[in-house]
Amino acid sequence: MSSDRYPMLQESLAGFIPPERLITDPLRLLAWGTDASFYRLIPRLAVVVESEDDVVRLLAECGRHATPITFRAAGTSLSGQAVTDSVLMLLGDTWRRCEVGPGAATITLQPGVVGGIANRHLARFGRKIGPDPASIDAAMIGGIAANNASGMCCGTAQNSYRTLAGLRVVLADGTVLDTRDAGSREAFVARRPDLVRDLDALGAATRDNEALAARIRHKFRMKNTTGYSLNALVDFTDSVDILAHLMIGSEGTLGFISEITYATVPEHAHKASALILFDDLETACNAVTALKSTPVAAVELADRAALRSVENKPGLPDALRAVGPNGAALLVETRAANGETLAEQVRAIEAMLAGIPTFGPVRFSTEPEECARFWNVRKGMFPSVGAMRRAGTTVIIEDVAFPVPRLAEATLDLQRLLAAHGYREAIIFGHALEGNLHFVFTQDFNTAAEVERYRGFMAALCTMVVAVYDGSLKAEHGTGRNMAPFVEMEWGKEAYALMQAVKRLFDPNGLLNPGVILNADPDAHVKHLKPLPACDPIVDKCIECGFCEVKCPSHRLTLSPRQRIVGARELARLAAGGGDAPYLAELQRLYAYQGIDTCAACGLCATACPVGIETGILIKALRGRRASPIAQRVAGFAADHYGAVTAGVRAGLATANALHGLVGTSVMKRSLDGLRKLSGGRLPKWSPALARPVHFTPGPRPALPEGADRIVCFPSCAARNMGAQRGHEVAASLPVTAERLFAKAGFAVTYPDRLDELCCGQPFESKGLAATADRKSAELEGALHAASDGGRRPVVFDTSPCAYRMKRYLNGRLPILDSIEFIDQHVLPRVAIEPVAGPVAIHPVCSVRKMGTVDRLLAIANCCSPEVVTIDAVLCCGFAGDKGFTRPELNEHALRHLKPALPPHCATGYSTSRTCEIGLAEQAGFPYHSIIYLVDACASARPAGKETVT
Ligand SMILES: Cc1cc2nc3c(=O)[nH]c(=O)nc-3n(C[C@H](O)[C@H](O)[C@H](O)COP(=O)(O)OP(=O)(O)OC[C@H]3O[C@@H](n4cnc5c(N)ncnc54)[C@H](O)[C@@H]3O)c2cc1C
Ligand code: SF4
Numbered sequence: 050m051s052s053d054r055y056p057m058l059q060e061s062l063a064g065f066i067p068p069e070r071l072i073t074d075p076l077r078l079l080a081w082g083t084d085a086s087f088y089r090l091i092p093r094l095a096v097v098v099e100s101e102d103d104v105v106r107l108l109a110e111c112g113r114h115a116t117p118i119t120f121r122a123a124g125t126s127l128s129g130q131a132v133t134d135s136v137l138m139l140l141g142d143t144w145r146r147c148e149v150g151p152g153a154a155t156i157t158l159q160p161g162v163v164g165g166i167a168n169r170h171l172a173r174f175g176r177k178i179g180p181d182p183a184s185i186d187a188a189m190i191g192g193i194a195a196n197n198a199s200g201m202c203c204g205t206a207q208n209s210y211r212t213l214a215g216l217r218v219v220l221a222d223g224t225v226l227d228t229r230d231a232g233s234r235e236a237f238v239a240r241r242p243d244l245v246r247d248l249d250a251l252g253a254a255t256r257d258n259e260a261l262a263a264r265i266r267h268k269f270r271m272k273n274t275t276g277y278s279l280n281a282l283v284d285f286t287d288s289v290d291i292l293a294h295l296m297i298g299s300e301g302t303l304g305f306i307s308e309i310t311y312a313t314v315p316e317h318a319h320k321a322s323a324l325i326l327f328d329d330l331e332t333a334c335n336a337v338t339a340l341k342s343t344p345v346a347a348v349e350l351a352d353r354a355a356l357r358s359v360e361n362k363p364g365l366p367d368a369l370r371a372v373g374p375n376g377a378a379l380l381v382e383t384r385a386a387n388g389e390t391l392a393e394q395v396r397a398i399e400a401m402l403a404g405i406p407t408f409g410p411v412r413f414s415t416e417p418e419e420c421a422r423f424w425n426v427r428k429g430m431f432p433s434v435g436a437m438r439r440a441g442t443t444v445i446i447e448d449v450a451f452p453v454p455r456l457a458e459a460t461l462d463l464q465r466l467l468a469a470h471g472y473r474e475a476i477i478f479g480h481a482l483e484g485n486l487h488f489v490f491t492q493d494f495n496t497a498a499e500v501e502r503y504r505g506f507m508a509a510l511c512t513m514v515v516a517v518y519d520g521s522l523k524a525e526h527g528t529g530r531n532m533a534p535f536v537e538m539e540w541g542k543e544a545y546a547l548m549q550a551v552k553r554l555f556d557p558n559g560l561l562n563p564g565v566i567l568n569a570d571p572d573a574h575v576k577h578l579k580p581l582p583a584c585d586p587i588v589d590k591c592i593e594c595g596f597c598e599v600k601c602p603s604h605r606l607t608l609s610p611r612q613r614i615v616g617a618r619e620l621a622r623l624a625a626g627g628g629d630a631p632y633l634a635e636l637q638r639l640y641a642y643q644g645i646d647t648c649a650a651c652g653l654c655a656t657a658c659p660v661g662i663e664t665g666i667l668i669k670a671l672r673g674r675r676a677s678p679i680a681q682r683v684a685g686f687a688a689d690h691y692g693a694v695t696a697g698v699r700a701g702l703a704t705a706n707a708l709h710g711l712v713g714t715s716v717m718k719r720s721l722d723g724l725r726k727l728s729g730g731r732l733p734k735w736s737p738a739l740a741r742p743v744h745f746t747p748g749p750r751p752a753l754p755e756g757a758d759r760i761v762c763f764p765s766c767a768a769r770n771m772g773a774q775r776g777h778e779v780a781a782s783l784p785v786t787a788e789r790l791f792a793k794a795g796f797a798v799t800y801p802d803r804l805d806e807l808c809c810g811q812p813f814e815s816k817g818l819a820a821t822a823d824r825k826s827a828e829l830e831g832a833l834h835a836a837s838d839g840g841r842r843p844v845v846f847d848t849s850p851c852a853y854r855m856k857r858y859l860n861g862r863l864p865i866l867d868s869i870e871f872i873d874q875h876v877l878p879r880v881a882i883e884p885v886a887g888p889v890a891i892h893p894v895c896s897v898r899k900m901g902t903v904d905r906l907l908a909i910a911n912c913c914s915p916e917v918v919t920i921d922a923v924l925c926c927g928f929a930g931d932k933g934f935t936r937p938e939l940n941e942h943a944l945r946h947l948k949p950a951l952p953p954h955c956a957t958g959y960s961t962s963r964t965c966e967i968g969l970a971e972q973a974g975f976p977y978h979s980i981i982y983l984v985d986a987c988a989s990a991r992p993a994g995k996e997t998v999t
């Protein structure tokens with residue numbers, strides 16, 4: 050295909066896709082085009098679709114221009130099925146509808162819903178979706194269905210294929226079929242009689258071919274995602290049902306799933322887990338066979354190497370380290386609707402294991418924390434290899450299945466094979482109940498010899514799995530490009546020809562994700578390998594899994610954390626001489642904005658990263674490295690004259706406030722927006738939610754009330770200098786309000802000396818000026834140390850980001866409490882609360898999420914209001930200190946889901962960071978204040994029942 054088709058295609062698409070949804074810049078094409086696999090293809094064009102009509106028209110245009118297209122959900126695929134060097138189609142915001150059916154027996158989902166969110170909707174009904182990939186908190190329904198993904202519990206009974214209740218699909222020619230709607234089925238039969246006829250014929254011929262039909266049934270008794278879901282041709286006779294089930298596991302090569310209805314499965318609340326150790330792998334595998342007939346929900350096997358990779362993690366039994374060199378473990382879980390049934394099940398399992406020798410006793414736990422520890426350790430096995438690998442190498446996770454009765458010999462064979470090919474660090478674990486083993490190893494793709502080693506290993510592996518065990522080459526992760534050359538080997542000629550026939554029926558021109566599932570190139574699995582050059586120790590362990598993307602406020606505005614790392618790696622590769630200078634310069638220019646300027650440095654990415662990377666740290670380091678010596682000196686001067694700087698801020702706020710009062714909101718906004726535009730974005734943005742100036746300086750301390758407990762308060766610079774927004778005045782500044790509230794609880798407040806000059810350092814840290822930030826922190830430490838009598842009194846911060854920074858900086862040297870902790874622990878027990886009447890919106894800022902105090906914030910709010918509203922889709926507000934003024938698009942993007950999700954009768958919001966509150970207020974259309982104001986409004990002194998602060 051000639052490459053000049055892309056400009057023509059782009060021109061056609063511009064007729065119905067707005068420019069901001071047609072991505073052509075090289076940085077986003079590279080970064081948005083990346084998935085979790087070790088394959089690298091860079092799309093020529095990325096298109097964000099917002100409706101089914103967009104998809105129909107996009108497919109038509111791709112057809113007209115004979116241009117291949119690949120669909121993308123969350124891009125967590127491991128086998129290379131979500132990458133392309135042609136058109137990449139991405140889902141915009143409008144694909145996230147989620148409807149729970151009557152009695153929660155079904156759930157209807159658009160393809161952009163994250164699997165974990167679907168489960169959150171079902172949780173209160175004690176239900177969940179069947180498919181349960183380990184990536185469920187990042188992966189989206191479109192990808193889960195199109196990969197027929199599965200995990201620890203779902204086996205072959207609860208995957209997308211088995212729990213499909215119906216779907217809506219767009220075929221390559223634009224035909225839309227809704228298999229749940231009789232009218233749509235009829236219309237489909239009328240519009241595509243050829244496809245109906247051919248599917249009927251293919252189904253009948255397959256069912257009539259007894260040997261082939263038996264082989265298909267046999268192969269799907271095991272977990273299997275190699276090739277197409279041929280079982281659709283033997284399990285169903287109606288062509289529409291066949292089509293619907295062929296779509297499952299088709300990896301975007303047969304059509305686009307625009308909606309899906311799943312039958313849900315029970316999510317039992319009562320669970321018990323046991324970590325059972327064995328002296329040798331054979332005994333562990335024999336136990337798996339025995340456990341098959343017991344009421345177990347999951348049985349996970351780990352070989353000795355896998356145990357070794359996690360045995361020093363906290364909270365694990367010492368026996369783990371003591372088990373011998375050939376040892377193994379099973380992690381077993383059983384679930385029931387009530388405690389009695391659970392106890393019976395545990396007894397049944399223990400009875401079954403009684404005759405099997407174990408290393409130490411079998412002990413089930415129902416303690417949620419202990420069970421969570423076991424399962425987190427199991428989940429940490431893959432990342433642990435990723436985290437230990439050498440920079441520049443790739444971590445590979447493979448995914449095969451063997452017949453369960455032969456699991457022991459297969460696992461030992463696998464161990465021998467890995468060792469024979471030099472993968473000595475490899476670990477093996479997996480869903481033993483299904484014979485599904487994952488093995489993880491590190492691979493260098495930087496030399497031809499290493500690529501050859503991988504090729505040799507794959508050939509030997511496939512021969513072993515297929516010829517010796519008749520197993521599956523891909524049990525869960527999909528065929529992709531990685532197993533495409535081996536599909537025929539696994540299935541045989543006849544079944545392979547059937548798959549080719551299926552593909553021809555749906556996609557006669559071969560434009561839907563070509564090269565995936567079926568690929569005539571025997572070397573497809575060793576082509577287009579992704580370079581992973583070392584770029585910075587902060588992020589070198591990144592496995593590009595994409596788990597962090599859902600957390601990131603700039604995802605899809607510019608880059609996600611994964612995409613920032615992809616960009617940084619490419620810049621490192623090019624800078625090391627791997628590319629042409631103009632391309633490098635262009636990427637650097639784009640990265641300055643997309644990568645560096647629009648990161649909120651919120652650190653939320655770290656909360657989802659399996660290898661513990663906080664991409665914001667890299668970005669802050671890059672900011673620091675690009676800061677000119679003059680900028681560094683200016684920052685140093687500001688730090689040394691902090692009182693004067695904050696006085697300047699107050700003067701600016703006062704001027705803005707006076708002007709606002711004079712000309713009104715709309716004139717002010719129009720003029721300042723215009724000026725900002727004229728300045729090319731150099732003037733900061735003005736917001737009607739901007740704070741009015743206040744200046745808090747502690748007055749003389751009154752004599753201590755009798756019996757009062759003394760605490761030290763540290764009002765942040767924002768709290769000391771920023772009041773409420775114009776038109777929404779609250780009675781007093783935040784420090785004054787906090788002092789009044791704390792007094793009601795019997796606490797007398799003192800402040801550190803020279804308050805005007807103090808700052809925790811956060812504003813400098815977020816700009817990458819780490820040394821200046823630490824200098825301010827040290828200065829604050831000294832002042833707090835003195836004020837708290839060497840840490841004998843608690844120190845309360847009114848602003849969560851500052852509390853978070855100082856907690857990390859001080860590392861326990863002083864007793865710092867964020868206002869949430871102090872109110873929850875010490876104020877609420879001492880005051881009487883009269884809740885306010887209306888609903889309140891609560892926004893836990895990023896530092897609250899990182900400190901793990903979201904629940905405590907919500908508990909406080911629940912005491913103070915009968916209706917507490919939190920918006921799941923909103924995490925970081927993107928205001929990021931002052932970015933809301935300099936990069937307001939980040940705040941707008943981060944909070945784009947806020948207003949539509951807020952109930953119309955909600956008119957007040959609360960949080961714990963003044964600058965975040967400005968951004969929240971602007972986007973919500975009503976003011977946000979500190980939670981301290983809410984508690985103060987509800988609290989009155991209650992003399993009895995005091996307790997002492999420790
Ligand atoms: C650390 C890690 C652990 C994992 N664990 C598991 C696991 O336990 N089990 C498991 O099965 N997988 C696992 N995976 C693989 C992967 O996460 C899952 O297969 C997941 O379901 C893919 O979903 P996605 O939204 O990322 O899809 P994507 O990767 O974006 O797409 C997957 C495929 O679906 C196609 N597609 C996407 N949307 C549509 C649509 N609407 N219509 C038609 N085709 C579409 C794409 O073209 C692509 O071929 C893991 C991955 C990682 C990185
Ligand atoms: S930063 Fe962490 S979560 Fe994000 S892609 Fe890399 S490894 Fe995955």
Ligand code: SF4
Pocket residue numbers: 600601602603604609610613647648649650651652653654655663664665666668925
């Ligand atoms: S620090 Fe925040 S904004 Fe920056 S990459 Fe991480 S999640 Fe995204």
